[in-house]
Amino acid sequence: MIGRLNHVAIAVPDLNAAVASYRDVLGAKVSAPHDVPDHGVTVVFVELPNTKIELLYPLGDNSPIKNFLDKNPSGGIHHLSYEVKNIYEARDQLQAQGRRILGDGEPKIGAHGTPVLFLHPKDFNGTLIEIEEVKASS
Ligand code: CO
Numbered sequence: 001m002i003g004r005l006n007h008v009a010i011a012v013p014d015l016n017a018a019v020a021s022y023r024d025v026l027g028a029k030v031s032a033p034h035d036v037p038d039h040g041v042t043v044v045f046v047e048l049p050n051t052k053i054e055l056l057y058p059l060g061d062n063s064p065i066k067n068f069l070d071k072n073p074s075g076g077i078h079h080l081s082y083e084v085k086n087i088y089e090a091r092d093q094l095q096a097q098g099r100r101i102l103g104d105g106e107p108k109i110g111a112h113g114t115p116v117l118f119l120h121p122k123d124f125n126g127t128l129i130e131i132e133e134v135k136a137s138s
Contacts, residue, residue: 001090002082006112006132007045007052011065011078015044015057018075022046022053033057036111041065043111054111079118079128087115087133099123107133 012018015033023030031045040063046053056078058065068078084090087107095101100120107115110132119129 001093002084002131003134004083005051006081006083006134007054008080009054009056009078009130010075011056011068011072012075013069013073015042015055018055018057019044022055028053034111035059038108039064039110041111045111079130081116081130081132083134084131085133085135087117087131090131090133091117094119 010018019030019033022028029047031047034043034045035041036043037059040058040060042057042059044055044057046055056065058069065078069075091101091105091107095105100123102118102120105117107117110116110130112132115133116130119131121128
C-alpha cells in the first residue's frame with residue numbers, strides 16, 4: 001500500500017533557529033515559511049536529495065503542535081509521511097484491518113496541496129503516521 005517516504009516532520013520551538021540549523025549548519029536547501037491554517041502549523045520545507053524534512057511550528061491557539069512542544073520543549077520528530085496512490089482505498093483497507101484514522105476520517109488538504117490522513121500512533125508502534133495521496137512519483 002505505502003510507497004515512498006514523502007517527509008519526516010519535526011516540531012520546533014523556534015522556527016528561525018531551526019531554519020538556521022538546517023540552512024547554515026547542515027547546508028540544506030530550505031523554503032520560505034508557509035502557513036497551513038487547516039493544520040494549525042507554519043511549515044518550512046527542507047529539501048533533501050531523496051526526501052523532505054518539514055519543520056513545524058504552531059500557528060493559532062488550537063495548534064496540535066503546541067501540546068507536543070509542551071511535552072517536548074526542545075522539539076522532536078512529530079510524524080512520518082508515506083505516499084499512497086489512492087487515499088480512500090488506503091483508508092478503507094486500514095479501517096478494515098482495525099487501524100484507527102484520526103479525526104473524522106475524511107482527508108484534508110495538507111501542506112503540499114494533496115489529501116492527507118493521520119493514523120493513530122497506538123496502532124503503529126507509537127509513531128504518528130500521515131498518509132498522503134501522490135498520484136505520480138516525481
Ligand atoms: Co506531514
